[in-house]
Each structure stands twice: as C-alpha cells, then as structure tokens.
Amino acid sequence: MFPALRCLATHARPFDIPVLDRSRSAPQTEMRMTVDAEQSALSGVSRVEVVGAVEMALRGREVSRLSTPHHRSTVPLRVGLSEADRSSVDRLGQVHLQSLSGGMVPLAELVNTEETVRHQSISRKNGKRVIYVMGEVAGELESPVYAMLDMAETLDEIQVAGGAPLGRLFTREPVVTERPVMKWDGEWQVTYEVFRDLGIAFAGAILLIYVLIVAWFGSFVTPLVMMAAIPLTLIGIAPGHYFAGAFFTATSMIGMIALAGIMVRNGILLIDYLEARLRAGVPLKQAILQAGAVRTRPILVTAVTVIIGAIVILFDPIFQGLAVSLMAGAFASTILTLVVVPGLYFLIKRGWTEEAVQ
Template sequence: MLAMGWRGGLVVFFSVPLTFALTLFSYYVLGYTLNRITLFALVFVVGIVVDDSIIIAENMHRHFHMKRLPFKQAAIYAINEVGNPTILATFTVIAAILPMAFVSGMMGPYMSPMPIGASIAMMLSLFVALTVTPYLGYHLLRVKGSEEHKEEQGLETSKIYKIYKKIEQPLLDSKSKRWSMLGITVVLLVISMIAFFTKWVAVKMLPFDNKNEVQVVIDMPEGTTLERTAAVAQDVAQYLKSVPEVVNYQSYVGSSAPITFNGLVRHYDLRGASNTADIQVNLLHKADREAQSHDIAKRIRPEIQKIAARYNANIKIVEVPPGPPVLSTIVAEVYGPDYDQQIKVAKQVEDILKNTADVVDIDWMVEAPQIEYKLEADKEKAMLNGVAPQQIVGNLTYLMGEHPIGNLYDEKSNDAVNIVMKLEDADKSTLQEVTNLKIKGQMGMVPVSDLVKVKQDTLQKTIYRKDQKRVVYVLADMAGGLESPAYAILGMEEKLKEMTLPKGYTVNELYMNQPDSENDFTVKWDGEWQITLEVFRDLGAAFMVVVIIIYMLIVGWFQNFKTPIVMMVAIPLSLIGIVFGHWLLGAFFTATSFIGMIALAGVMVRNSVLLIDFIEIRLNEGIPLKQAIIEAGAVRTTPILLTTGAVVIGAVIILFDPIFQGLAISLVFGAIVSTLLTLLVIPLIYYMTEKKKWEHNKEVEDTE
C-alpha cells in the first residue's frame, strides 16, 4: 500500500480493523466462538478484505494525480469508474468461497466457519470500501497545491506503462509470439495436472499437526497376565527415556488412559483387560524443538516395533489426528455370508496391507483363539465323597473371586476400608493349580480334580456389527514418503481379486456406500480415506458450482457469453502456481489447499473483471484495441499487484502452520503466478477473440 504513499497506506489500513471488528460482531451474532478455525478464517481473508479498499483508493489516487477534474468531481468519477466492477468482483469472490460451507460429513462443521466468516468479511469489506474509504481518500489522498492548477499527467510517461507496453506490445503485434506464449502456458498447465498422477504432488486429506504428545498403544495376546503386559510397557518406557524430545510419560497397564476425543472414536475407553496397556508420551513444547511430532513418531516406531517382536505384541504409535478423529487412517470393513470365512478374508486383507508400501501398525479387531476350561461337577464322584454339587460350585466361585469379609476403621479416615479375602494369584493361575484346590467333604478334604470333569473349549470371539451387518475390521496407519491412504487403497482392486475365496463367491470393493446385502464378500474402505473422498468430492462439486455462479454473474453484468469465458481462463492459470508451490516445498495437496484454490478462483476472476472492464471502457471511448489493452494493463497493474501482494502477505502468516500450510501455499504461489499470467495471457486471449469485432466496428466508423 506504500505504493500510494503513507497516506494511501493509511486509508487502506484503516479498513482492516474496521472490517474485522464488524466480522467479529457477526461471529457473536451467529454464535461462533473464537477458536482455531474462526481465527484462521480471519487470517485467511486478511489479504482479501483490503482488495476493495485498495481498488477504490488507488483509483482515487490516480485521478487526483492526473488533475483532470476538481478533487471532489475526480473522487466521484474515480469511484463510479471502478465501483460497479468492484461490486461484481466482490460477489465473484463470495461465490467462490461460500459453497464450501456445504461440505458434508464430519469435515462440514469443522470447515464451515471459514467460508461463512470469509463471506461475511467480504461483504463488510465492500461496505467499508464504498463508504469509509472514499471519505478518508478524499481527505488524505488529495495532491498538495492549488486545485486550479491542473497540469494533466499523461499515462504514457509512467514507468508501469513503459514496462507493460514493452512486454505486451510484441505479443500483440506478433502472431507467432502470441501463440508461443499461449503454448507455453498450456504446457505448464498440463504438467501441473500430470503432477497429481505421477505423485510429484501427493494428495492427502490433512497433514499431521505438530502436537506436544503421542500415545503408545500396547496389545498383547488375549489371556496374557498383567505382569507380562507390564514388562512390555516397562521396556517401551525405558526406550522412551532415551528419546531427547520426550519430557515424561504415564503408563496405564490393564486400564485405559484418560479418554480423549480421538480415544473415544477408537474405543480406547474399552481397553481394560490384562493384556492391554497405554503409554501417554509428552513431548517438548513445539517451540522448543525442531522436529515435528509426526517425524518423532516415525523415528521411534522402528525401535518400538523391535520390542514388540520380542514379546509377540502389537504396538501402535497413535498421533492426535489433524481433523475429525477416525477409527484408524485405513479401515477395511470385511462383510460376508459366514463369519468364520469373513475372518479368513480379513486375514488376507491384513497380509496385503503388510506388503503395501508406507502402511504401518497393521491390526485387526479379532481376538486370538482362547482356550476355555469348563469344570462340571461329577455328581457320582461328588456323592461318593460326600460333597453336594452345589457345594462344589459355591466353593469354587468363592475361591476364584474376591469377597469382603469386614471393614477396617481408621480414626483419621472418613470412610471405612474393606477387608477382602482372596487366594494368591499363584494358587489359581493355571488349571492344575485350580484342580489341586481342596473342598471339605464328609470323608475329609477332597481335591477338586476328584469332584469335577474338565472340558476344553474355544472361547467365542466378539462379533462386531455395523448397520446390523456382521463386520470384521482391519486397521492400519500410514508413515513414509506417501502418507496418504489414497495411494495405498487405490491399488487394492487387483490384489483383492487374487484372494482365496470359498467356491462360488467373489469379493466386491466399495469406497463410499455400505453393502446392501451379505450374500457375497465385500471390502468397504473407511477411516481417513472415507473423509478424504467425501471432502474432495464435496469441494470438487463446490468448485463446479463456483465456476457456474461466477460465469452467471459475469454474463449478467457484461451481457455477453464469450467475454466471461475469457475472464475465467484465470482460474486454471492459478493451478500452475499452486502445483509448483506444493512441489517446491514438498507439501501435500490437502483439503485446505483445495480451499485456497477455490478461493483463489474468485480472486483471479476479480482481477480479470477489473482488467477487461477497463479495456472495454477505453474501447467505448474510441481507443484502438491494442492501445486500449496496453492502457488497461498499465492502469490496472498497480491495483492488481497491490491486491496480490496483500493476499500473499496475509497468507504468509499461516505458511508455517502444518494444517493450514496447504491453504497458504495455494494463495501465495497461486496468486503470484496467476497474477503474472493474468496480466499477460488474459489480454492476449481477449485480443484474439475480440479482434475482428472491434476492427470491423472501427472500419464502419471510418466509412461513416
């Protein structure tokens, strides 16, 4: 804004706190709280809300320096000149942002404050730009000196005009140069789209956030004693002590750790058996360490897996999810007509995941086979030994359990302490020890082995259901070069077809919908993949709606079906910068990146509207087409560069946030590249599409 001097910067700067104050009041009215998302919505629009004020203030500044009219008339003329296209341009940005509020699924409420808050801020910024900014501009931007002395300063003498003409004029004059420029642009655009398929730029729902804690989840085989599980947890804890970023930890053996939102979705509140343990690991504050928490988790995983292998344990490193919590990053839901066969199919899916690159911490929600011993009273033997069957059952129940026999009273304690009688664990830990217990009979003490029949059986497994259908869950996480579940799942179709199935059955693969029946085997992918698919599907639909709405707005304004298409060429041009930025920084293309791309569509079309609107104003004044393009480009370059600079500076603030980095990259690199190409390519395309029309009109005028 200092391009207009400190006074111009002050005029534009004043619009920011005023717009934000009104936006925060709107948050209050709508019931939004100040949280990470709503605050980032303000940061997101900080570079956009000043655009309207920049355009108004810059045009007033330009007309004041031209000295063609008295200051008051110059101010009114300047506002009228850009007022209508500014209103249209603002609504194109709102049309680009607002449809994102209709994203469905769990991400909908998570993301909705951003498009709603940004749309409100844009409306308020337009109000401020058309009311407060002209008043401040009139009082602060006037040129010093007598108003009667008006030496008109020609546009041709400005540096911007000379630079723009030097670049654009050869492209307008030479057909080969013009097509070469367009060809290079198309090639760059094609390369940008190919980057997604070649994995130069990987797609992911959200990157991992940089948190101050991770969780180690330990699962031993069912039936493992508490002491054995504690030994595993102790070994893991000893290793964690050697990790420099670990501040402290808490171990929970045989009981669940304090439940978080993530733990609730993953059912960690049900972890209370002797074969389970959780370790809550607290890391150095992220400001005091260089490594991201996700990088630390990846670094400690191999050593912890070595400990797991020694104890035949399943140990997972669980991180706080960046978005809505899910059961796991990758979830395979296996449905089928027979539960035992479902387990066999699920085992094959588990084996496939183990051989898939970047897939780690593979597990399934199926208990290992557990032997169950049933002690049935042998009535004949019991009668011979003078023991009633009821006595056998009662005594064994009493001996195997814990029973209060009294209370201990302490003068210093408010509550009585229960006195519990139970056998030592060592006396009842094996079947042999249980059958060696003795029960009093008429002939004296009789061993349990002489009174019962021992039957061996396999304990029934827990059966999970979803939508009333039996399901076997296979779980996995991602860690490595490609951490998006999309790349692991999209290559599964052929692998699933190679599985061994019962004769006459096939396996179906579903990505979105639940299976209609259990007559055949089905593998339904869920977890982060489900959210990723839903979010990108909804954002893609929102993007199409954005394009249609913007086109309708521009057609309604210009009363022309061809010119809006030229203006909207700026939308794909932004993809070149967006993809390049993600590739350069090695970042994932995430949902926030997509949000940035959609928002940028409105901003870039806004620049095209301002540019072409001024071209047509100059054409209607009788200026030749090429000259009108050069003058429009020179006049509009300053406000376009200023608005782009404001967008870039506003986005740089969030460039270092792991979650919203994609949004910042899209805005920064997309705005820079798209702005440069918009100033060069859009006028060329307009010239090529309108050349015959305006040259014909000129010939008719000359004939008359």
C-alpha cells in the same frame, strides 16, 4: 479376509506401518466347569457351595471392611487364591471344600472340566458383518492413497471361495455380502468425503460467480474470459506444493476456492476498464494496452497483499496447504492473467468483428 491381512503385513515395511492389527482375534480356548450333581450329592457338598468356592478362588470375595486412619473410607478385605494357584485347572482342582460329614473334598472330584473354543465376537457395520484390518501409515508418505496403490497388484492375486477375485470398494459399502468384499475405510473415507464436498462447493462457487458476472455485464462469453484466471491458479498451486514439500490437503482446496474469487476480480478489473475504453471509441488493440497499463498496479498490489497475509500461516502444520495455495496460486495466476485474459478477449472480439464485416 486373512490373505488380505497377510498382504498388508507384506507391504507394511516399505510404508513404515508401525501398527497393524485386526478386529478378529485368534481362536482362544476356555475351560468350562460344570457341577457333577451326583458326585456332589454323594460327597455332601451343595451345588451353591461348589459355585461359591470357584468364584471366590478366581475373583475373590469381600469378607469384611477395614477402617484405617490413612483412608477416609473403609478398605475392603478380599479373600481369594493367588495368581499362581489359579493359573491352571489342576491347581484350581486342589481346592478343598468341607462336606456335611466334616471331611475335605477336592474340587476336582465335584466338577467336570471341558475345554472348548471361545466364541468370537462379531463386528457389524450397518447390519453387515465386518472384519477390520487396521494399519497406520507413517514416514514420508503419510497419505493412505500411496499404500493403497502399491498394494493393488498384490490384492488382485487374492482369490476367495470359488476362485473369484477379491472384490474391492473405495467409496461405497457393499450391497451383497454373500462372499468376502474388501472396503477401504478409515482415513481414506474421510479424505474422499472431504474432497468430494469441497469439490461440490468449488463448482457451486464458480457457478455463482458466473451468474453474477453475466448479470452485471449482460454477456455469456465475457464472464468466461474473466474466469479463465481460475484454472491458471493450478499452474502455481501444483508446483508450489511440490517445491514446498507440502501435501495437497483439505486446507489447500479451501485456498483454491478462496483464490477463485480473488483472481476473477483481477479479470473484472481488466475487462471492465477495457470495455469502458471501447465504448469511448478507442480501437481494440489500443484499449487492451491501456487497460493493461492502468490496471496492472492494482492487480499486483492485490497479489502482493494476499502473499504477505499468507506468510503468517505458511509454517503452520495444519494451514500450510492453505498458505501455499494462496501464495503460489496468486503469484502464477496474476502474472498469467495479465497476458491470457487480454489475449482471449482480443481473439474473441476480433472474431466477432470479422464476422460482422463479412
């Protein structure tokens, strides 16, 4: 995984990554001191005294407590070596201990010092060993998706043991961990799960709207004409985010879901009045013109109220995406709904009429 870390470091500068770190630290050495039992016995210093002297030198030892008028409780008094005196093994070895004979014995003669490599801490996630490579994307492009796409080609060049390419996973955890696998996580995982859940909710909302309209109008085709206004919102939402300089966030998706019901309502207003005129014996073309003339005002009023209500949250950093989706989507979809929905209804009805005549 260290080549992947180097790849991240190489691509950090174009994306303004101020923080780049990893959970696996560099190898660290530590000094282990063990009491020399034979030398300790010959010197007349017990093992307990040796361990106590080392502990006091490194950590300090509380020898008493002091009462002062400026403190509500007693203040501990600790005895220990200064940082300079315990900064190296040689200086620590100069600490002297008193033997049974009354002589002073240096600590270096009573212990054996061994330099070893400190054991690395092992991070696990769901029972699998992991090494976290962490970076924070900043600058104009704050979404991690852009950094991930930019590093794709370089990551393809990384090979693990055996010459195999480094596997990369985006949405699921690795099943086999016999060789290194790279899993994008963190903010990307949260973004994926949020949009996945909102997409499922959006599909469920559209299905529920369709079922309700089918039950009301008794037709499977007419509701599809009314719901044609839903994809028309994208014609306004996508350019709206571009010109507003806003990212398409989770709140933008929530705005799309809310806008779906509003735009279907406009289609219902048109088709409901149109079919009422058809039942009254008005020709198809005339009924479409009358429906447009009568229902245009309430449809426009609905769009204007949505836009005015969204202006309040347009400059909020969190809900800006919601405001842009509502305003741009309502504007574009309303204008196009007045043309597309009657046009689709006319084409479908005319086709049915020609088939009936034939």
